[in-house]
Amino acid sequence: MQTLFPNRAHDVGIPDGLSVNSNSSVYTGNTSIYTGSNSSEDITTPESRYSWRPHVTLTFAQSIDAKIAGQGGKQLALSGKESLVMTHWIRTMHDAILVGIGTALNDDPQLNTRHLPAMTTVPGYEHKYHLPRPTILDVNLRLKPTCKLLKNYKAGTGRRPWIFASKPKNQNDLDEWWARKEALKTAGAKVYVVAATDGYISLSDFLKTLKTLGIRSLMVEGGAKIIQSFLRETHPGLDGKAIPIVDNIIITVAPKIVGADGVGYDCDLTTQLGQLNHIKTELFGRDTVMTFKFKND
Ligand SMILES: NC(=O)C1=CN([C@@H]2O[C@H](COP(=O)(O)OP(=O)(O)OC[C@H]3O[C@@H](n4cnc5c(N)ncnc54)[C@H](OP(=O)(O)O)[C@@H]3O)[C@@H](O)[C@H]2O)C=CC1
Numbered sequence: 001m002q003t004l005f006p007n008r009a010h011d012v013g014i015p016d017g018l019s020v021n022s023n024s025s026v027y028t029g030n031t032s033i034y035t036g037s038n039s040s041e042d043i044t045t046p047e048s049r050y051s052w053r054p055h056v057t058l059t060f061a062q063s064i065d066a067k068i069a070g071q072g073g074k075q076l077a078l079s080g081k082e083s084l085v086m087t088h089w090i091r092t093m094h095d096a097i098l099v100g101i102g103t104a105l106n107d108d109p110q111l112n113t114r115h116l117p118a119m120t121t122v123p124g125y126e127h128k129y130h131l132p133r134p135t136i137l138d139v140n141l142r143l144k145p146t147c148k149l150l151k152n153y154k155a156g157t158g159r160r161p162w163i164f165a166s167k168p169k170n171q172n173d174l175d176e177w178w179a180r181k182e183a184l185k186t187a188g189a190k191v192y193v194v195a196a197t198d199g200y201i202s203l204s205d206f207l208k209t210l211k212t213l214g215i216r217s218l219m220v221e222g223g224a225k226i227i228q229s230f231l232r233e234t235h236p237g238l239d240g241k242a243i244p245i246v247d248n249i250i251i252t253v254a255p256k257i258v259g260a261d262g263v264g265y266d267c268d269l270t271t272q273l274g275q276l277n278h279i280k281t282e283l284f285g286r287d288t289v290m291t292f293k294f295k296n297d
């Protein structure tokens, strides 16, 4: 099957205008699209970040008081419909999409592109938006075999989810862990067993594994702990200097206040500001979407 929109983040960078591809003739969004200025500067350099990991875009929606969910993790519709379309468009630009198991259990997400307008199909020649590969960090294999990601895969409307898990240290837990693994495999998931320390999968190791699996670009959606980890973890560069493992951050700010009992990502973005170049701020309906790029080492 032919997928349209070959433009992926690892080839073209993240647009400095996010509002969907002017060349595409399918989605006629309201503003400009990427025109090439911040394109693939590092991609062909063997020593570059991209030689060992995919291009990483961290993106999430928050309220003006920096909450990404309500009390007790209640999923919130923060994004309005216009910025939601933008997010789904950005999904098409990535080979894979990541959520943590907290989000997978709490939101039961689909991680597809269903908010994009339907495409015109040429008879006998079906065009689809590119769907990113759903990936989940789930050390203890808590994902439910009945989740929407697996249902969609079985129904042929979603790609096979990849779960990254780690064997329990305690031998007594192994049988149950194994049973959950088999149940998830039967439901259609592909389970990769990786190392974890105290329930934490090293993101550098995870990204390296993704790269060996052919993933060239990753969109990280959350939730709170995953955002924190991606903002905090670094990787040593050639000179040993700590380099961020994120390339771009796209933050949708909705004009809503959640309140102190909402869920924040509990990471001081101000510590990152020196490393971030602002690319563009755009309005999508009532939401403000800001795009940043981490400076190269
Ligand atoms: N507004 C938005 O854009 C978004 C909001 N959300 C919201 O976020 C909330 C969920 O966030 P949260 O509960 O923090 O869960 P997360 O989705 O961040 O998942 C965290 C879990 O992932 C596992 N994990 C494995 N390795 C790592 C690692 N390196 N770093 C972090 N986690 C790792 C751990 O699982 P284990 O405990 O099993 O070891 C950890 O508890 C929900 O309320 C959801 O609605 C989510 C996405 C986007």
Ligand SMILES: Nc1nc(O)c(N)c(N[C@@H]2O[C@H](COP(=O)(O)O)[C@@H](O)[C@H]2O)n1
Residues within 6 Å of the ligand: 060, 061, 075, 076, 077, 078, 079, 084, 087, 099, 103, 104, 107, 108, 109, 110, 111, 112, 221, 222, 252
């Ligand atoms: N962009 C955005 N805006 C919001 O208001 C949100 N609550 C989220 N949440 C993220 O999107 C996932 C749901 O995706 P599907 O609609 O099921 O495809 C959710 O799990 C969060 O990762 N995002």
